[in-house]
Amino acid sequence: MSAESATYPEARPARREPVVPNGVLGMMIFIFTEVMFFSGLISAHTIVKSQAAGQMWPPYGQPRLPIEETALNSLALLVSGMILIFTWFAFKREPGQARIPLLLSIVLGGLFVGFQGVEWVALLTEGLTMQSSAYGGFFYLIVGSHAIHAVGALVALMWTYDRLNKDMLRSSQLATVSAFWYFVVLVWPILYWQVYL
Numbered sequence: 001m002s003a004e005s006a007t008y009p010e011a012r013p014a015r016r017e018p019v020v021p022n023g024v025l026g027m028m029i030f031i032f033t034e035v036m037f038f039s040g041l042i043s044a045h046t047i048v049k050s051q052a053a054g055q056m057w058p059p060y061g062q063p064r065l066p067i068e069e070t071a072l073n074s075l076a077l078l079v080s081g082m083i084l085i086f087t088w089f090a091f092k093r094e095p096g097q098a099r100i101p102l103l104l105s106i107v108l109g110g111l112f113v114g115f116q117g118v119e120w121v122a123l124l125t126e127g128l129t130m131q132s133s134a135y136g137g138f139f140y141l142i143v144g145s146h147a148i149h150a151v152g153a154l155v156a157l158m159w160t161y162d163r164l165n166k167d168m169l170r171s172s173q174l175a176t177v178s179a180f181w182y183f184v185v186l187v188w189p190i191l192y193w194q195v196y197l
Contacts, residue, residue, distance in 0.1 A: 023176035031183045034149070038187055041145065042194050045138045058135045063126035065139070065196050066119055073115040074192055080108035081185030084178055091174055099164060106157045109181070113150050116143070142195055146188060153181045
């Protein structure tokens, strides 16, 4: 190493903060692909429903979906998403203040998933299965896909709660997980409208 290079070290450009955190950008790309996935499911469901024999949907002999109970259960999911917004603002003010709203959001999301499971068991005992008809197949495929996303997002929310309790949660992590939960919350009314009504 020459004396000149030791005196004048090579200048490195300052690293800029990304406009969108990497985790959030990755989640947005993932959400975009999931929007395409659910759009495909809804399109297939709509086509099959429009071609139903005698325009009877659900088919004769198949149980009706619990529209009112699921609407009430959907309210828990929507409120969970609204509370998560308050969690974000509380976290920005003082991270410790985000614990209660984050926990409430997790509990309400867990109630939604739990009651959906109870609904599935009741429908299975009434004879609605994936093999019973296209109606049953689409119901379990679409609602089941949403349930898998909801469980995954709940696990991610529990992870953020654990990191928050350990004072290790960064705002970019909360934003990434929140984006996933918002997707789960916002896609549900569309699925409910298409499948249940």
